[in-house]
Amino acid sequence: MVNALPTIGFCGLGAMGGGMACNLAKEGFPIQGFDVYPPSMDKLVAAGGTSSKSPAEAAKGKEFLILMVVNDKQADSVLFDGGAIEAMDKGKTVMLCSTVPPVYLKTLREHIDSVGRSDLKLLDCPVSGGSIRAAAGTLSIFSSGPDEDLDHADVVLKAMSDPLYRIKGGISMGQVAKMCHQHQAATNIIMASEAMGLAAAVGLNTQEVYDKVCKSIGRSWMFENRGPHMLANDYHTVHSATTIILKDATIVTNHAKSAFFPLPLENMAEQLYIQGCHAGFAKDDDAGLCRMFMPSPTLVGELTTSAATTEGKYGVTVDDIINLMAGVELASTRECMAFAKFVGLDLELLLDIINKGAGASNTYEKTASAMVKAGLVNFKPIADAAEIRDKLEASIKKTEAFHQYLPMSSAAxxxxxxYL
Amino acid sequence: MVNALPTIGFCGLGAMGGGMACNLAKEGFPIQGFDVYPPSMDKLVAAGGTSSKSPAEAAKGKEFLILMVVNDKQADSVLFDGGAIEAMDKGKTVMLCSTVPPVYLKTLREHIDSVGRSDLKLLDCPVSGGSIRAAAGTLSIFSSGPDEDLDHADVVLKAMSDPLYRIKGGISMGQVAKMCHQHQAATNIIMASEAMGLAAAVGLNTQEVYDKVCKSIGRSWMFENRGPHMLANDYHTVHSATTIILKDATIVTNHAKSAFFPLPLENMAEQLYIQGCHAGFAKDDDAGLCRMFMPSPTLVGELTTSAATTEGKYGVTVDDIINLMAGVELASTRECMAFAKFVGLDLELLLDIINKGAGASNTYEKTASAMVKAGLVNFKPIADAAEIRDKLEASIKKTEAFHQYLPMSSAAxxxxxxYL
Structure with missing residues (x-):
């Protein structure tokens, strides 16, 4: 059995982890899974893997133990209470794929060492891309850790990812890269709702707004992705629950706070997710947050069919929607880049990560690369920054007459x- | 020795604790203090107390152990690492006067119990009022805990306070009351800077602005208190450092976040304190944050003498400053009252606490009492809420031409x- 694929234990078989594990099984890896919800293990068995009765059983005798649990608390629970660390053979690898606070990786390394298992390798490999890419083995993975340990894990990482990033600086830097990406994801998701909410509130044809924004400088990956759910009033088919992006936003804001780094726009986004949860939308798809930006619980889709105007009430047009989005994205890009520099991330690599990821936006692509080129994480390299700001301001002003709720646009x- | 005053150990003799301890000594309480900084203990000795070499020594044989340390970490350090809990006699009282997260009180009670000291009484008694009132024994104290234990501590609490509040609901509710008060303190402190910064930026006579605002509906206790420091450019005589109100704001925002309760305005205030720290003003008096709201590092006081206009540039007048302040205070009042209701605080008591405390403002006094009277923590009981909003909006609009930084006004x- 020369070059046989390494054995894998896999804990956490939810929407993401289940797809990742099944893909590994299909790729031929000997894989044993564990989840507290037995039906999740059945799917893995159907895909060619095996199930287990405990994290310890899944970990025992494996070359790699992969964790795709919800958060750091669950990781502790699997590794220590669940006996996985104790069960692992000498020198094997724990690969944490969950998104957790960067500081947790160091705590976890110390914890593993403190129970006498400094022999175990630990890799920090958060992912991005959603459940479809998880199942296809084409996730973005932000891997970090000792180079030789990453080399050792290469065959597993490659089977799960495309693209696979290797982030320098040791464990926690994978999380730092993911965190900076999520900064953009969090501002763009809620801004998509603020923009579509305004379009609906002034009676614009929301399908037309969607199509035009997607071809404009205001376009973001999240707007493009969430827009159709809004247009279809499809908030209960949950592609990604509000609580998921809230959790990620909180990782960003807490990390920044602990270093006294200001992120007003990201904090506003986080508050809006909390406001959404408080309003009862926690378990809905995050696209459902557009309801917060409508004067009454009007549904966007209903307006689509009846409205056919190119100019909405109060003279608000699709160009105003684009101005708001571009303005928010410009402010968000500076905040993201300044934060990424502050936390020591390679900015060129971040450009690539965000431009190819769910945090992408046309404004980010244009302005962040100008910042990197100039070596300045401020607005100096952005020739039209003042113009974008003035357009944002003018479009906000149009909405004052009817008191539209525009928290992201205003904060931006x-x-x-x-900063200008 | 009938009715002799009880013995006290006192840990944490900083600006607040030092004054409190010296006052207790002067009142005749046998008191032994501990601080890591020996000169702080010398002052207590001069006032009639004694010093000690450790928290354990200060705690030993005393009826009460009072803690006035910086935060929960220091409290743990004094009580457990410092041996104070172990040194205390059976059935004696730990009185925590520091401002800490409400949830810490429950953790602390469990921690004390877990080391076999469930015999010890624990009281939650955060204070408000500053170092002058600390030394005078006239602090506002928000006491909570078992009634019989509070009765037992009454002679000590009364010697330190005026007014003394007893908050129902057991330990942690004292902190909850303080937290709700600090919600207002935190929005009002930064709004004072935003207002004075605007006044300076448009060339208004800032002394005149100060005098007029203090007599208007826009007046807050914090504006009245911090204004003179701004007018004197007195940022390095530190009455209260930026980091102090930041710490308190963070207790508010974290508590709300953990319960998915939205506080966008408080979070914006917190971000501005962080922005101030990031800009280098962390150790200055919080009044120095007005520098963030000026186009260049202009000092307010310099403008005072030269400016004698009643109308500033771009037509901005003192009435605009008042409109911004009243608008922010109205939004902040609703946020505070809704939060206080959510966390189960007696709203009538909170009215009294805030109106007599540093979180007071004319708008709070007027609108919060209307909310309590109507039993509604929203804008329905505020007849002129829409009018206040419209004035706020009109005054913000005046500043658009010169892009004044008005983050609190805009968020409000x-x-x-x-919510309207």
């Missing part, structure tokens, strides 16, 4: 006022 | 748009 304008 | 306007 203030941030542009401060 | 959005919050009014959402």
């Amino acid at each position: 304008l203030q941030e542009l006022n401060y | 306007l959005q919050e009014l748009n959402y």
